[in-house]
Amino acid sequence: MKIRIVDLLKSDIYGIDVYVRGWVRTHRQSKNISFIALNDGSTVHNLQIVIEHVKFEKKMLKTITTGSSIGIKGKFIRSAGGKQQVEVIAGDIEVYGIADPQEYPLQKKEHSLEYLREIAHLRLRTNTFGAIFRMRHNMAFAIHRYFNERGFFYFNTPIITTSDSEGAGELFEIKTELKDDFFGSPANLTVSGQLEGELGALALGAIYTFSPTFRAENSNTFRHLSEFWMIEPEVAFNDINDNMDLAEDFLKYLIRYALENCESDLAFLNDNVDNGLMDKLHFVANNEFMRLPYSKAIEILQESGHQFDYPVKPGIDLCAEHERHLVEEYFRRPVIVTDYPKEIKAFYMKQNEDGKTVRAMDVLFPKIGEIIGGSEREADYTKLLQRMKELNMNTEKLWWYLESRKFGTVPHSGFGLGFERLMLFITGMTNIRDVISFPRTPRNANF
Amino acid sequence: MKIRIVDLLKSDIYGIDVYVRGWVRTHRQSKNISFIALNDGSTVHNLQIVIEHVKFEKKMLKTITTGSSIGIKGKFIRSAGGKQQVEVIAGDIEVYGIADPQEYPLQKKEHSLEYLREIAHLRLRTNTFGAIFRMRHNMAFAIHRYFNERGFFYFNTPIITTSDSEGAGELFEIKTELKDDFFGSPANLTVSGQLEGELGALALGAIYTFSPTFRAENSNTFRHLSEFWMIEPEVAFNDINDNMDLAEDFLKYLIRYALENCESDLAFLNDNVDNGLMDKLHFVANNEFMRLPYSKAIEILQESGHQFDYPVKPGIDLCAEHERHLVEEYFRRPVIVTDYPKEIKAFYMKQNEDGKTVRAMDVLFPKIGEIIGGSEREADYTKLLQRMKELNMNTEKLWWYLESRKFGTVPHSGFGLGFERLMLFITGMTNIRDVISFPRTPRNANF
Numbered sequence: 001m002k003i004r005i006v007d008l009l010k011s012d013i014y015g016i017d018v019y020v021r022g023w024v025r026t027h028r029q030s031k032n033i034s035f036i037a038l039n040d041g042s043t044v045h046n047l048q049i050v051i052e053h054v055k056f057e058k059k060m061l062k063t064i065t066t067g068s069s070i071g072i073k074g075k076f077i078r079s080a081g082g083k084q085q086v087e088v089i090a091g092d093i094e095v096y097g098i099a100d101p102q103e104y105p106l107q108k109k110e111h112s113l114e115y116l117r118e119i120a121h122l123r124l125r126t127n128t129f130g131a132i133f134r135m136r137h138n139m140a141f142a143i144h145r146y147f148n149e150r151g152f153f154y155f156n157t158p159i160i161t162t163s164d165s166e167g168a169g170e171l172f173e174i175k176t177e178l179k180d181d182f183f184g185s186p187a188n189l190t191v192s193g194q195l196e197g198e199l200g201a202l203a204l205g206a207i208y209t210f211s212p213t214f215r216a217e218n219s220n221t222f223r224h225l226s227e228f229w230m231i232e233p234e235v236a237f238n239d240i241n242d243n244m245d246l247a248e249d250f251l252k253y254l255i256r257y258a259l260e261n262c263e264s265d266l267a268f269l270n271d272n273v274d275n276g277l278m279d280k281l282h283f284v285a286n287n288e289f290m291r292l293p294y295s296k297a298i299e300i301l302q303e304s305g306h307q308f309d310y311p312v313k314p315g316i317d318l319c320a321e322h323e324r325h326l327v328e329e330y331f332r333r334p335v336i337v338t339d340y341p342k343e344i345k346a347f348y349m350k351q352n353e354d355g356k357t358v359r360a361m362d363v364l365f366p367k368i369g370e371i372i373g374g375s376e377r378e379a380d381y382t383k384l385l386q387r388m389k390e391l392n393m394n395t396e397k398l399w400w401y402l403e404s405r406k407f408g409t410v411p412h413s414g415f416g417l418g419f420e421r422l423m424l425f426i427t428g429m430t431n432i433r434d435v436i437s438f439p440r441t442p443r444n445a446n447f
Numbered sequence: 448m449k450i451r452i453v454d455l456l457k458s459d460i461y462g463i464d465v466y467v468r469g470w471v472r473t474h475r476q477s478k479n480i481s482f483i484a485l486n487d488g489s490t491v492h493n494l495q496i497v498i499e500h501v502k503f504e505k506k507m508l509k510t511i512t513t514g515s516s517i518g519i520k521g522k523f524i525r526s527a528g529g530k531q532q533v534e535v536i537a538g539d540i541e542v543y544g545i546a547d548p549q550e551y552p553l554q555k556k557e558h559s560l561e562y563l564r565e566i567a568h569l570r571l572r573t574n575t576f577g578a579i580f581r582m583r584h585n586m587a588f589a590i591h592r593y594f595n596e597r598g599f600f601y602f603n604t605p606i607i608t609t610s611d612s613e614g615a616g617e618l619f620e621i622k623t624e625l626k627d628d629f630f631g632s633p634a635n636l637t638v639s640g641q642l643e644g645e646l647g648a649l650a651l652g653a654i655y656t657f658s659p660t661f662r663a664e665n666s667n668t669f670r671h672l673s674e675f676w677m678i679e680p681e682v683a684f685n686d687i688n689d690n691m692d693l694a695e696d697f698l699k700y701l702i703r704y705a706l707e708n709c710e711s712d713l714a715f716l717n718d719n720v721d722n723g724l725m726d727k728l729h730f731v732a733n734n735e736f737m738r739l740p741y742s743k744a745i746e747i748l749q750e751s752g753h754q755f756d757y758p759v760k761p762g763i764d765l766c767a768e769h770e771r772h773l774v775e776e777y778f779r780r781p782v783i784v785t786d787y788p789k790e791i792k793a794f795y796m797k798q799n800e801d802g803k804t805v806r807a808m809d810v811l812f813p814k815i816g817e818i819i820g821g822s823e824r825e826a827d828y829t830k831l832l833q834r835m836k837e838l839n840m841n842t843e844k845l846w847w848y849l850e851s852r853k854f855g856t857v858p859h860s861g862f863g864l865g866f867e868r869l870m871l872f873i874t875g876m877t878n879i880r881d882v883i884s885f886p887r888t889p890r891n892a893n894f
Contacts, residue, residue, distance in 0.1 A: 004598055004652065021684045022652075023855045041652035041683070042598060069855035071684070097826070097856030104854050121847035122854065124650030133651060137600035144591045151451055151489060153584035158885045159606070159636075159659045160619075160674050162892045172607075172629075173622040174636070176663045182619075182673075183892035189606075189621070196885060196894060203571030204580060205451065205469075205488035212606045212659065216623045226629075227607050236488070237468045237518070379544070400568035400894050407551050407569065408470045408516035409544030438605045438643055445609045445630035447643060447847050 006042035009086065014078050018088060020047060021071040021096075023125060026108065027064050036064065038072070044131050044268045048079065048087040056093060067099030067106055067125075113434055120438050120447050128272065131265035132427050132435055135258065139419075139426060140210070142257035143231055146250060147208045152233060155200040155207035157193030162186065163397045170216035172226075189214035192416060193232055195348070195401050198377060201234035201412055202404050208233040210419075218442050222431045223320075223369075225420060227440040234414030240350070240359040240376040243413035244336050247363050247372050248289045250417075251334075255285045258426050274428025280366060281426070283333075289363070290331040293339040297322075300330055317344045318362075320369040327364050335364045347387050348401075349375040350411075361415070368425050374415020381405035453489035456533065461525050465535060467494060468518040468543075470572060473555065474511050483511065485519070491578050491715045495526065495534040503540060514546030514553060514572075560881055567885050567894050575719065578712035579874050579882055582705065586866075586873060587657070589704035590678055593697060594655045599680060602647040602654035604640030609633065610844045617663035619673075636661035639863065640679050642795070642848050645824060648681035648859055649851050655680040657866075665889050669878045670767075670816075672867060674887040681861030687797070687806040687823040690860035691783050694810050694819050695736045697864075698781075702732045705873050721875025727813060728873070730780075736810065737778040740786040744769075747777055764791045765809075767816040774811050782811045794834050795848075796822040797858075808862070815872050821862020828852035 002019045003011075022040030032053050037046035049072050051061065064070060073092040079085055101107070105119050106126065116123040123129045144154065160174055162185045171188035181187075193209040200207035209232040216226065233246065258266065259281060270277040301312040301322055306329075310319050318337070326335050339357040342349070349358035363372035378384045384405055388395050395402065423435035433439040438447040449466045450458075469487030479500050484493035496519050498508065511517060520539040526532055548554070552566050553573065563570040570576045591601065607621055609632045618635040628634075640656040647654035656679040663673065680693065705713060706728060717724040748759040748769055753776075757766050765784070773782050786799060787807040796805035810819035825831045831852055835842050842849065870882035880886040885894040 006598070021857070023650075041650050067855045069857045096858065097852070097854070099854040121646045121850060122650075124647060130651065133602070133647070134600055137595075137602070140601045141591055141595045144588055148584075148588045151453070153581055154587045155580070155584070156659075156676060156884060158674060158887060158892070158894070160661075160887050160892050163894070170623065173624070175620045175622050176617065177620070182663060182665075182889060183887065184890040185892075187892050199568045199894075200571060200580070200884065203470075203488050203569075204577065212603075214607075216629060218629075227605060229603060403568060405544070407544070407546040408514045410468070410516045411543065437603060437647065440605060440607050440630070442629060443631040445605070445607050445632075445634050447605070447608075447610070447646075 004042040005038065005040045005045070005047045008047060008076065009043065009045055011076070014076060014086075016076055017073065017091075018076045019071065019073050020049075020088065022047075022069070024064055024066055024068050024070060024099075026066060034061070036070075038070070039125075039130075041125075041130060044127050044134075044264050048084045049074070049090050050087050051090045051093070055090070060093065060095060063095050063098050064093075065099060065101050065104075066108065067104040069096040069099075070094060071096065113431065117433055117439070124437070127268060129434075131268050132423070132429065133437065135262050135265050135269075135427055136423055136435065138258065138262050139254060139422060142254050142261075143208075143210060145257075146253050147233065150206070152206040152208045152235075153200070153204045155193075155197060155204070155209055157190070157196035157200075157209050157211060159190050159212065160187050161190045162188075163195075170218075172214050172216045191215060192230065194234065194414065194416065195398070197232050197234040197414065198412065199400070199404055201236045201414070202408070202410065205237075206233070206235045220442060223421070223424075225432055225436065225439055225441060226445075228432075228436065229419035231417045231419060232414060234412065236410050236412045238376075238413040239411055240338065240361060240413060243374055243376060243415060244289075244291060244338070244361055247336070247361070247374065247415055248334075251363070251372070251422075252285050254422065255281050255426065259285065269428050277428040280428075284365070287333045289334040289336050291336045291338065294318075294337050294341065294357070295339070297326060297335075297337050301325060304330065315341055315343070323362075323364040323369040324366070327366050327369075334366070337362050337364065342387075345375070347391050347393060348377050348384070350378045351383055351387070359413075363415075365425055367430075368421055371421050371425065372415050372417050374413065376411065376413040379405060379409045379411050381409065451489040452485065452487045452492070452494045455494060455523065456490065456492055458523070461523060461533075463523055464520065464538075465523045466518065466520050467496075467535060469494075469516070471511055471513055471515050471517060471546075473513060481508070483517075485517070486572075486577075488572075488577060491574055491581075491711050495531045496521070496537050497534050498537045498540070502537070507540065507542060510542050510545050511540075512546060512548050512551075513555065514551040516543040516546075517541060518543065560878065564880055564886070571884070574715060576881075578715050579870070579876065580884065582709050582712050582716075582874055583870055583882065585705060585709050586701060586869060589701050589708075590655075590657060592704075593700050594680065597653070599653040599655045599682075600647070600651045602640075602644060602651070602656055604637070604643035604647075604656050604658060606637050606659065607634050608637045609635075610642075619661050619663045638662060639677065641681065641861065641863065642845070644679050644681040644861065645859065646847070646851055648683045648861070649855070649857065652684075653680070653682045667889060670868070670871075672879055672883065672886055672888060673892075675879075675883065676866035678864040678866060679861060681859065683857050683859045685823075685860040686858055687785065687808060687860060690821055690823060690862060691736075691738060691785070691808055694783070694808070694821065694862055695781075698810070698819070698869075699732050701869065702728050702873065706732065716875050724875040727875075731812070734780045736781040736783050738783045738785065741765075741784050741788065741804070742786070744773060744782075744784050748772060751777065762788055762790070770809075770811040770816040771813070774813050774816075781813070784809050784811065789834075792822070794838050794840060795824050795831070797825045798830055798834070806860075810862075812872055814877075815868055818868050818872065819862050819864050821860065823858065823860040826852060826856045826858050828856065
């Protein structure tokens with residue numbers, strides 16, 4: 001019976017014949033017998049294979065080194081001793097591919113994360129990156145399940161666009177060999193699917209995107225990528241409070257999903273990457289998020305007595321150090337800051353009656369800082385047009401966006417969750433390049 | 448109680464107070480009473496709202512025209528007469544947004560699909576496009592559920608790449624305002640996540656991508672987009688037969704999922720778009736796919752006596768007309784053609800022992816032609832390198848891909864499913880621009 005190691009390790013039907021295939025993590029030899037730790041990528045745990053030397057050719061056994069790929073037919077039994085509970089006594093061995101110990105980079109010794117980034121095609125075969133990318137799958141699936149269960153429709157907004165003008169960042173332009181305006185006008189890679197997502201919500205009621213987005217900024221930090229994935233729900237008839245409820249419920253659902261579905265990977269990461277990981281996850285899952293307006297947040301920061309690198313005064317955009325102070329020092333729980341000054345937020349946010357602030361909301365997490373940014377949207381055609389003109393935006397290009405406020409406009413709200421920011425939080429990793437398979441950053445688009 | 452119309456229409460608890468919000472499809476007035484067909488995007492069915500004129504201001508009622516957005520608090524009751532089973536007697540009405548009948552493009556009359564493409568920001572509010580995009584969500588969710596249940600990991604391969612060299616099509620290049628090689632070498636938009644996906648499978652066992660892909664070809668057909676979504680599973684230790692089994696099982700699962708979960712949208716599309724739709728779906732779900740080698744397919748086509756626009760002879764790539772003849776005329780069921788001549792297939796496909804053919808497989812569907820293309824991959828380092836040299840490929844750029852065959856190589860297979868091709872099949876639509884929200888084609892990247 002062909003079986004994945006994750007399933008076999010859960011089984012308690014001993015004595016049956018099994019067929020497992022995977023990559024050799026270690027091969028320990030003693031006089032008449034040797035032990036292979038076999039991994040097939042389905043779990044962080046290895047399966048122990050017992051090889052009685054007398055049964056096999058010596059020459060073949062010699063090729064079974066770390067990194068080689070083999071198939072084993074054998075008997076699944078309870079293990080007599082050692083750390084592991086179960087093992088397979090090899091009856092038949094097939095070697096698919098060798099891995100020359102002189103050349104294979106992933107030997108037993110520990111490698112730095114920096115070095116592993118240079119061999120991103122192989123780092124997926126390590127325990128750490130196996131755990132990260134299994135969890136990445138589980139978080140993606142949890143996201144789809146969450147929205148599907150709640151009647152949201154997955155909505156694919158375009159990647160190539162001629163009308164990204166929200167000013168969220170520098171743009172990558174699209175060219176072809178033959179001509180520069182393949183699309184009839186200059187085109188670039190999207191910085192957000194929100195504007196098109198709103199059109200979806202204003203027809204289907206509630207939508208979400210889950211899509212790559214791009215920034216051409218020349219910034220080399222632990223938190224920035226040139227290409228990253230974003231989840232952007234948008235809901236007709238939701239106001240800013242519904243939006244906050246959704247964001248909090250969504251994040252807690254994802255964390256609980258991880259706790260329930262990624263036990264062994266989380267345990268590995270907690271032991272090897274961040275000893276406080278499990279505590280942090282439970283903490284966020286079990287505590288109400290603190291909600292407060294920007295003006296109150298500024299007050300708290302000013303009165304904190306803390307020396308910030310960027311001094312705090314009303315009107316400033318909050319930096320990571322300010323956000324983390326609120327979350328980690330002052331409130332000691334996730335925080336949602338609302339009602340920011342309109343000058344530091346995007347044109348499409350609903351204007352408050354004070355004429356100064358907008359119904360923005362940023363969700364701030366420990367270590368990460370901003371993990372979600374969102375708002376109630378300006379639903380009033382006249383106010384939206386006015387604001388776009390104040391900002392000297394090209395209103396003609398966004399005729400379709402404006403029309404969404406002209407025909408059957410409704411209050412609506414949404415937010416964006418950076419998937420890799422979530423993955424940093426949920427894995428305990430600290431560099432965003434380590435939670436995406438093949439990171440794109442300035443001067444690096446290898447693999 | 449706030450409730451979505453899809454949920455309310457399933458309810459049989461009459462007499463309760465409900466709160467529904469949505470867009471007016473029609474407003475029929477009679478002397479003392481009027482009837483609104485309200486749609487909130489959650490279903491193709493409208494909810495009937497009954498308004499007794501005496502209860503409300505005349506001026507307000509006049510603003511409730513097609514396309515306007517309203518909220519209704521009222522009593523949910525069994526309908527006394529008419530087509531509908533249930534209705535809501537309005538107790539309280541809020542008008543969120545009007546839609547001037549002189550300006551709102553979606554009046555009662557039927558619009559052509561061509562015209563609706565020009566107002567893609569509003570076409571989502573029609574019955575047809577509502578049905579299509581709810582089904583698109585359901586198919587996307589079914590894809591994730593299928594793979595999640597079977598132990599595949601969702602794997603995000605990069606969009607921006609410096610090493611797309613499989614020759615699958617013309618490339619879009621990436622530039623920035625400041626400099627042309629932001630990434631240190633020329634970069635373009637990916638045409639396929641497969642090569643990186645293989646790295647995932649050779650570590651995690653089984654992965655799938657679900658991601659946008661790009662073609663810069665200047666082709667304006669019913670079947671081509673410049674930007675489209677692709678699903679690409681890749682499985683370590685799968686051979687070509689496992690790959691065919693997976694493709695067939697996967698497609699049948701998706702069709703059955705649609706039949707079970709999209710009843711009302713499918714019924715609408717069957718009635719209004721393609722009267723043979725349901726039959727076609729049942730037919731594919733219930734029949735075994737015919738499997739045959741390319742050489743046999745050529746023989747059948749040559750002996751068919753049919754006059755093709757492109758004459759059939761050994762060595763040609765099959766065109767849609769050939770594929771459709773095999774599926775619709777000869778076998779009358781989906782067909783999987785395997786073992787194509789190596790000259791017309793990609794470098795990475797496993798070479799057969801005859802030295803002439805490769806272990807390719809194309810799945811052919813009625814109307815659509817090729818819906819899936821895949822292969823067992825060449826796992827032998829020497830053969831792969833040799834083939835790349837024959838094709839004058841840059842082997843240095845793909846060093847990481849070659850290394851996957853050097854260290855623990857294993858047999859593995861995968862395929863690509865064009866998501867919009869699937870959507871054409873499952874909705875009965877005929878133009879691929881109508882199954883993606885904002886299509887990108889030569890000279891068009893609006894919205």
